[in-house]
Amino acid sequence: MKRRSELYMENHFNDQSTECSASSDDCQRVDQYGFERSEDFNYESYEDLMSKHLAVVTRRSKKWSKLLEGTEKVEKNVKVKRYVRKGVPFENRTQIWMAASGAQDQLERNPGYYYSILKAEHDPKIEEVIRADMHRTFPDNIQFRASSQPCLQKALFNVLLAYGHHNKDVGYCQGMNFIAGYLLIITKDEEKSFWLMDALLGKILPDYYTSTMLGLKMDQEVLGELVRMKVPAVWQVMNRHDVMWTLVVSRWFICLYVDILPVETVLRIWDCLFYEGSKILFRVALTLIRHNQNLISQAQSLPEICECFKQITHGEYVEDCHTFMQKIFMEPGGLSTATVTKLRKMCRNRISSAQNPSSH
The missing domain is CATH 1.10.472.80 (Ypt/Rab-GAP domain of gyp1p, domain 3)
Structure with a gap:
């Protein structure tokens, strides 16, 4: 029998969560983001924590819905900062990240840019190092396995390849695969993940991933x-x-x-x-x-x-x-x-x- 927190999670994240076509027991071994739980995972402790967590999430979700009603914009002010610190609901996370980081503005100013990079000629050296990291990226997440439908590995490869050619000072280095992977888990969108990568690596954390680091x-x-x-x-x-x-x-x-x-x-x-x-x-x-x-x-x-x-x-x-x-x-x-x-x-x-x- 499913715990009430897990039933809530399935309903709450229905639009964007990982679908599990396996048995009920297998589904319980995977969290809503696709990560497998360890064999010693404490379900009782988790249930207790989640019942408190979900009460907060539900409260926050109502407040965010009211705040964002009829707007795509995210203001930079004390109220919104307080809201962000208290947590962004799953269903609003992509919108908030895109707006707050400037990634949405970049996407709108550069329509089709991401896909044009993917269609262009690529540096085989960058392709090679990215491919080498594919199997190392979240082996404990069912969404990144070749057998999963849909499989995020191809999307991950595309985002990293495009970013490597977009920002030649960075290219590709280990660690970026985990960041791009998380972005894809949340956004389920290659182009948005690409522009969020650009905001992180180009603006928020400049010189983190350059050759000198x-x-x-x-x-x-x-x-x-x-x-x-x-x-x-x-x-x-x-x-x-x-x-x-x-x-x-x-x-x-x-x-x-x-x-x-x-x-x-x-x-x-x-x-x-x-x-x-x-x-x-x-x-x-x-x-x-x-x-x-x-x-x-x-x-x-x-x-x-x-x-x-x-x-x-x-x-x-x-x-x-x-x-x-x-x-x-x-x-x-x-x-x-x-x-x-x-x-x-x-x-x-x-x-x-x-x-x-x-x-x-």
Whole structure:
């Protein structure tokens, strides 16, 4: 017999969710996004969490319907920011992401552009590296299997191929496949996923995926500085054992928490990422580190520190997406854009100096 939360999910996400043509038992092993649940998945705990979660989702959905009534536009104001932080309903997510990020404007200004790239001649090297990553992208998601109908692998290949030719400074690098995959799971639309990729990689996170990955390296250094200021006990243990931040948080940043945190939590983070920008990535990282500072501070070696950073992305604290999202705007305290900008400039100069010592 199906749990009431699962029945609600089927009805609530009927238009865009993964259809399961297998047996009822098989369907219960797959979440609404197509991800298989682990063998030790705790259905009782999930049922308890979902009953609370769905009550919030239902409330938010009504508020969003009223806010968006008769409009495609999304204003940038305090009220909408509050709404986004409290969660965007599944059925409105594509619209909000597209509008808030500027991707919708780009799509409308460039009609047919995405498909024209796909029809053009392609760089065989880019094709080759993308194809190599296809089978590595969400092997635990039934939508990305060749046997599924429809299969998102072809759409994923197209989005990555088009983006690789659209942004030649980036081309393709590992990590982008997970981002494009998540976008397709939500939008079910290649062209929209392409323009959302462009908003993320071109505007919100510039230099993250270029050949030097300067933006990525810089933000990892910025996180280190923020930890030094806000969670000194963790900074001290990292310093004592000479652990580079890139060793423990690079996947957090490069995958934008995909495959790191639970799906629903990642999507809530992305709601804010598309609306508010990249600062949200620091808030998430600082909250995870600050909440688990006692555990990390007790680590006695580099391997123990690495294991701690794996542990802190699992468990009830991150699974309860509503509470977790409340925490990320409270636990790290103030985090102004001016502070982040100043730290980014300092860290960028530090990295450039280390790479080109003769020029300074």
